[in-house]
Amino acid sequence: MVKKGRQSYLREVSDQIKSKEAKDYVSVELDYHIKQAKKEWINKGLNEADAEEKAVGQMGNPITLGQQLNKLHRPKVDWLTVILLLITLGLSFLPMLSLNNNFSDDSMNMRYYSTHKAIFVLLGGTVAFGMMLMDYRKLEKFGWLFYTIGIIILLILSFFPTHFVNGISVIKVGPLTIESLMVIPFFFLAWASFFNDIRLKIWHLSILFFVPFYLIFTIPSISTAYIYGVMVFVMLCWSKFSRKTILKTLGISISSFLIVCIIFWQTVAPYQKHRLEVFFNPEQYPDSGGYMILLLKELLSKADWFGNSMTNEFIPEGHTNFVLVSLTSYFGWSFAIALVLILSLFVARIVVITRNIHHAYGKLLLIGSIALYTVQLVTNIAMTLGFFPLTSMSLPFISYGLMPTLFNAFLIGVVLSVYRRKDLVSSCFITN
Incomplete structure (x- = not known):
């Protein structure tokens, strides 16, 4: 009978709550508070039955409380x-206007680009919406599974590639191209789980880090290794470890990274070595690797504040890695600056959300999202302006491509998922 009284009260409260997630959360938390109040009354001398009756009554009217909690904890x-x-996503269609000259080839005409871009945007929106509806908290226990999937994909890419694109291993299955960037979401979810697992020591995490890092270098994909490394180290800085341990780990890792880079310099594709060499002296290679750097400088120097819609300069990779150059040349510096500010608002917004999230796993996901999104944005801009070696790095959401679009949509979906449940991980309750 005692248990039934408490359970009846919980059911009445839960009946007022529409969201199933909030209903389950409130039931567990409210039951905990009732039990705590019951213990206090027992300590004051009441028997168990009277103590529970007092504790339940202390919570207030179940219908009123349920309605208040429904407003407070709704997703x-x-x-x-x-x-x-x-x-x-709407702005991502603008490169079509600036790249008419790039689509003179029948294999890459405007209609093909527009159709596929629309499909990519639709799929990206679907991924973001789907991730928002998914309860991110359920993903934490699958950290090892995500890590294993990432390792398997890297092993297949390393030892059983079907094609090579610019010297990098890929697997093509019909219209789908599996590339190294696909492993980052899996490792992202895995590391958020690892850094929230108190059983894992720093040496465990070091091994877990270097195994995929090594495999990525064997593909070899410097840009993916770069993104992966930045993501893990940024998440490490907000992990459970002490500042001293973090600084020590960063020092050892950076030293190890430099050693690995020296060793693997011999295995890096020639074109990748050439990119680094010409970065510092592009004028010495005007007809080879330095041509692209010099061309980008020339195009940006010619661009005015409001663009030139009559420009017909052909820009290699003007719809992917160098889309910002295309847009600046066509629409002008004013538009380019506005676009960068809009893209930067994502970072600012996620930072604001992170400050209000107290769930450790959710906060790590947000930190990782900031790192993954920002490293793409900053690197692409720096590469465009000549402050970073030319590499394969997309401008988030703007560059053409299925994987970059899905990847960034996934990150935003994770952010929306954490925000959606930010009031389902607190201990705030309204009592009468």
Whole structure:
């Protein structure tokens, strides 16, 4: 009978809550508070039955409380991030206007580009929406599974590639191209779980880091290794470890990284070596590797504040890695600056959300999302302006491509998922 009274009260409260996630959360938390209050009354001398009756009564009217908790803990949508996503996906079609000259070839005409871009955007929006609806907290226990999937993909890419694109191993299955960037979401989810696991020591994590790092270098994909390394080290800085341990780990890791780079310099594809060599002296290679750097400088120097819609300069990779150059040349510096500011708003918004998240796993996911998104944005801009060696790095959401679009949509979806449940991981309850 005692248990039934408490359970009846919990059911009445839960009946007022519409969201199943919030219903389950409130039931568990409210039951805990009732039990705590019951213990206090027992300590004051009441018997168990009277103590529970007092504890339940202390919670207030179940219908009123349920309605209050329904408002407080209902899943929320971060409309600001959603609006930013929709605006950015819309802006991603603008390169079509600036790349008419690039699509003179029948194999890459405007219709082909437009159709596929629309498909990519639709799929990206679907991924973001799907991730928002998914309860991110359920992913934490699958950290080892995600890590294993990432390792398997890297092993297949390393030893059983079907094609090579610019010297990098890929696997083509029909229209789908499996590349190294596909492993980053799996390792992202895995590391958020690892850094929240108190059983794992720093030496465990070091081994877990270097195994995929080594495999990525064997593909070889410097850009993926770069993204992976930045992601892990940024998440490490917000992990459970002490500042001293983090600094020590960073020092050892950076030293090890330099050693690995020296060793693997011999295995890096010739074109990748050439990119680094010409970065510092492009004028010495005007007809080879330095041509692209000099061309980008020339195009940006010719661009004015409001663009030139009559330009017909052919820009290699002007719809992918160098899309910002195309847009700057066509629409002008004013548009380019505005676009960068819009893309940067994602980072600012995620930072604001992170400050209000107290769930450790959720916060690590947000930190990782910031790292993964920012490293692409900053690197692409720096590469465009000549401050970073030329590499394969997309401008988030703007560059053409299925994988970059899905990858960044996945990150935003994770952010929306964490925000949606930010009130389902607190201990705030309204009591009468």
